[in-house]
Amino acid sequence: MADNQTSLVDPKMLELLVCPLTQGTLKWDREKSELISEKARLAYPIRDGIPIMLVSEARKLDSST
Incomplete structure (x- = not known):
């Protein structure tokens, strides 16, 4: 199910997103x-x-994560 959800996300958009708290990169x-x-x-x-x-x-x- 997770694959169906994430496959809808544009990978280029994910590259542009940053953490709203730290402005740091996201994995x-x-x-x-x-x-x-x-x-x-x-x-x-x-x-x-x-x-x-x-x-x-x-x-x-x-x-530990």
Whole structure:
């Protein structure tokens, strides 16, 4: 299911997105359908092919991730 969602996301758009909190780069986790901000330790979800770039919607990463 995640592959269907992420396949709808334009890879060029993903290259332009930055973390709204740190303005740092994001890493695309295709398996979890998330954009990862290692600097902020947050994972922003991609829902129905749309990156949700709200800090309030992001998942906090634990130190082992």
